[in-house]
Amino acid sequence: MPKRLTILIAEDSPVDRMLLSTIVARQGHRVLTAADGMQAVALFEQERPQLVLMDALMPVMDGFEAARRIKQLAGDELVPIIFLTSLTENQALVGCLEAGGDDFIAKPYNPIILEAKIQAMHRLRRLQATVLAQRDLIARRNQQLLDEHRAAKAIFDKVAHAGCLNAPNIRYRQSPRALFNGDLLLAAQAPAGQMFVLLGDFTGHGLPAAIGAMPLAETFYGMAAKGHSSTDILREMNAKLKQILPVEMFCCATLLDINPLQGTLRVWNGGLPDGYLIGANGQRTPLGSRHLPLGILSAAAFDDEFEHFPLAVGDRLLLLSDGVIESRNTHDELFGERRLLALLDANSDPARLFDEIEQALLAFHGQVQDDLSLIEVSLDETLAGAPLSVPLVAHRSRPIDWSAHFELRAESLRNGNPLPLLLQLLLQVNPLRPRAGAIYTVLGELYANALEHGVLGLDSALKCDAEGFQRYYELRRERLQALAEGHIRLELSIKTHDGGGCLRIAISDSGAGFDVAHALQLQRCDQCLSGRGLHLVRQLTDGFDWQADGRGLGVEFGWAAEA
Amino acid sequence: MSNAHLDSAVLATLQDVMESEYPVLLDTFLADSEERVRLLKQACQAAEADMLRQAAHSFKGSCSNMGATLLAELCRELEDLARREQLAQAPVLIESIEREFAIIGILFRAERQRLG
Numbered sequence: 001m002p003k004r005l006t007i008l009i010a011e012d013s014p015v016d017r018m019l020l021s022t023i024v025a026r027q028g029h030r031v032l033t034a035a036d037g038m039q040a041v042a043l044f045e046q047e048r049p050q051l052v053l054m055d056a057l058m059p060v061m062d063g064f065e066a067a068r069r070i071k072q073l074a075g076d077e078l079v080p081i082i083f084l085t086s087l088t089e090n091q092a093l094v095g096c097l098e099a100g101g102d103d104f105i106a107k108p109y110n111p112i113i114l115e116a117k118i119q120a121m122h123r124l125r126r127l128q129a130t131v132l133a134q135r136d137l138i139a140r141r142n143q144q145l146l147d148e149h150r151a152a153k154a155i156f157d158k159v160a161h162a163g164c165l166n167a168p169n170i171r172y173r174q175s176p177r178a179l180f181n182g183d184l185l186l187a188a189q190a191p192a193g194q195m196f197v198l199l200g201d202f203t204g205h206g207l208p209a210a211i212g213a214m215p216l217a218e219t220f221y222g223m224a225a226k227g228h229s230s231t232d233i234l235r236e237m238n239a240k241l242k243q244i245l246p247v248e249m250f251c252c253a254t255l256l257d258i259n260p261l262q263g264t265l266r267v268w269n270g271g272l273p274d275g276y277l278i279g280a281n282g283q284r285t286p287l288g289s290r291h292l293p294l295g296i297l298s299a300a301a302f303d304d305e306f307e308h309f310p311l312a313v314g315d316r317l318l319l320l321s322d323g324v325i326e327s328r329n330t331h332d333e334l335f336g337e338r339r340l341l342a343l344l345d346a347n348s349d350p351a352r353l354f355d356e357i358e359q360a361l362l363a364f365h366g367q368v369q370d371d372l373s374l375i376e377v378s379l380d381e382t383l384a385g386a387p388l389s390v391p392l393v394a395h396r397s398r399p400i401d402w403s404a405h406f407e408l409r410a411e412s413l414r415n416g417n418p419l420p421l422l423l424q425l426l427l428q429v430n431p432l433r434p435r436a437g438a439i440y441t442v443l444g445e446l447y448a449n450a451l452e453h454g455v456l457g458l459d460s461a462l463k464c465d466a467e468g469f470q471r472y473y474e475l476r477r478e479r480l481q482a483l484a485e486g487h488i489r490l491e492l493s494i495k496t497h498d499g500g501g502c503l504r505i506a507i508s509d510s511g512a513g514f515d516v517a518h519a520l521q522l523q524r525c526d527q528c529l530s531g532r533g534l535h536l537v538r539q540l541t542d543g544f545d546w547q548a549d550g551r552g553l554g555v556e557f558g559w560a561a562e563a
Numbered sequence: 564m565s566n567a568h569l570d571s572a573v574l575a576t577l578q579d580v581m582e583s584e585y586p587v588l589l590d591t592f593l594a595d596s597e598e599r600v601r602l603l604k605q606a607c608q609a610a611e612a613d614m615l616r617q618a619a620h621s622f623k624g625s626c627s628n629m630g631a632t633l634l635a636e637l638c639r640e641l642e643d644l645a646r647r648e649q650l651a652q653a654p655v656l657i658e659s660i661e662r663e664f665a666i667i668g669i670l671f672r673a674e675r676q677r678l679g
Binding site: 012018022026055057084107111 | 573576577580581584587588591592595596617620621624625627628629630
């Protein structure tokens with residue numbers, strides 16, 4: 001549909017000007033006229049016409065210069081300039097285009113052709129305006145998206161916080177935008193001293209992936225803080241994702257349960273590339289995927305079997321997302337597993353490995369990548385150090401005098417973990433809270449000792465090498481599965497007195513008992529992380545005693561009254 | 564009114580486009596052209612080839628818009644000469660342009676009379 005435009009006519013010949021303005025005005029447009037280029041530019045600035053008919057040769061300022069100035073004044077807006085010309089030389093016509101002309105019309109003027117050209121130029125104008133509007137819209141939307149991402153990231157950071165990713169023994173590389181690329185990196189220190197590390201990679205990108213990460217992080221941190229086992233945490237994360245994620249979405253993940261007190265590593269890898277356990281001597285054990293990713297299988301079908309490895313001070317754990325090996329550089333070359341393995345092979349100092357991988361990735365891509373995550377956990381003395389404490393709550397202590405007895409029998413030993421419940425119970429006692437970590441560690445050690453050595457009759461001497469280690473945990477699983485009889489009894493008693501109070505934990509089991517004094521003797525082994533349990537129990541408690549038959553142990557935690 | 568001097572089709576279009584303004588357009592052309600012929604002679608006498616070329620070019624445009632076919636053709640020849648800087652032949656050509664313009668003047672004035 002023809003539209004009424006404001007059209008500037010710049011033409012020095014009064015006849016042509018008159019003729020042209022009459023033609024253009026009769027076609028319904030508003031006409032402005034200028035007799036030279038200078039006037040044309042001034043009129044353009046003043047009236048902002050939508051289209052210009054420009055004679056090339058004019059006094060004062062010619063059409064070429066006027067066209068250049070008008071195009072500059074118009075900026076992003078398309079103001080079509082049609083040159084009025086009887087020029088026939090090619091060079092002059094090229095000059096018109098170079099000055100910013102969009103079309104020509106030759107004399108003598110044909111009103112029909114002139115109107116057709118005006119309308120064609122007007123369509124071009126509308127197209128340009130649409131493109132500009134869409135460009136601005138996209139820019140606004142993109143800004144909005146970035147703002148939303150920032151807000152979502154801020155919320156996520158509150159839910160997930162940094163966990164213990166900033167621990168001195170952890171190094172990681174992850175883009176701040178990783179959350180929106182589906183990568184998730186979590187690390188938590190459990191009350192009993194283990195460190196849990198989760199690297200997750202959601203299928204898909206953007207907000208859906210980030211939204212899936214929220215409950216995952218909340219479950220991970222919530223359950224880790226309450227003292228749940230890595231198996232329980234893993235099962236819960238899978239169940240939660242299965243419940244909330246659409247069918248086509250899932251989360252490849254590796255969960256590390258690093259227990260420096262026992263010198264064990266438990267690994268569950270569902271769908272992520274191999275991680276690596278790298279010894280101080282450079283020996284490398286791949287931690288490969290053995291499972292389907294999280295969020296696919298129902299709780300009943302889910303396989304929560306971890307692999308077990310011995311850990312020693314100086315060991316390193318390396319996890320990476322598939323962004324590392326599947327990333328492509330500008331030449332469309334794959335970084336690939338081969339390159340990574342070559343790096344690992346070439347490494348002579350494990351302490352430099354993380355830097356070497358980072359440098360290799362940077363060199364390969366020429367810039368930092370958004371969609372790859374890399375984490376290294378090194379087993380140093382700080383990790384094997386004292387467990388965490390839990391902050392005090394603000395209520396006053398009252399006199400306390402109670403005891404509780406628990407007896408867990410075969411079915412519960414197989415399927416349950418009473419420790420989080422017991423810890424929650426004990427945390428109600430305010431004076432115990434500063435020592436929650438120690439109490440949990442001791443409970444964990446005593447329980448593991450009673451279950452594995454007492455009820456299941458496992459010999460920790462098996463754990464002397466990596467093979468024995470695997471064998472030990474296979475046996476543990478088999479025997480636990482087959483367990484028909486057996487029990488563990490726990491007795492907690494708390495009593496306050498004028499000068500303070502005392503918690504006593506007694507544990508006994510149905511096993512054959514063991515020579516506690518002898519075991520304490522045997523376990524004096526510094527480099528080996530495994531089997532430090534009883535020593536640790538003795539260190540962390542204020543009293544440690546045992547029954548002569550070795551089937552029962554007791555520990556005490558005392559405290560002095562508040563000042 | 565069709566002959567070697569004027570293109571009647573162009574004039575018909577002009578009359579159609581300009582309606583009541585048509586006689587004014589004819590008057591404007593005649594007045595403007597006198598000025599342009601004067602400019603041609605001035606440039607020729609001053610031996611300003613570039614000025615001559617521009618003036619001829621501009622006059623040619625107006626003439627072709629007014630359907631003055633022969634006059635437009637003479638202007639084109641003058642423009643060519645000026646471009647090639649062969650000013651020696653220019654005075655003869657300018658004389659032809661003046662003669663042709665005189666004829667156009669008569670024809671246009673007759674056209675005005677005819678329209679009343």
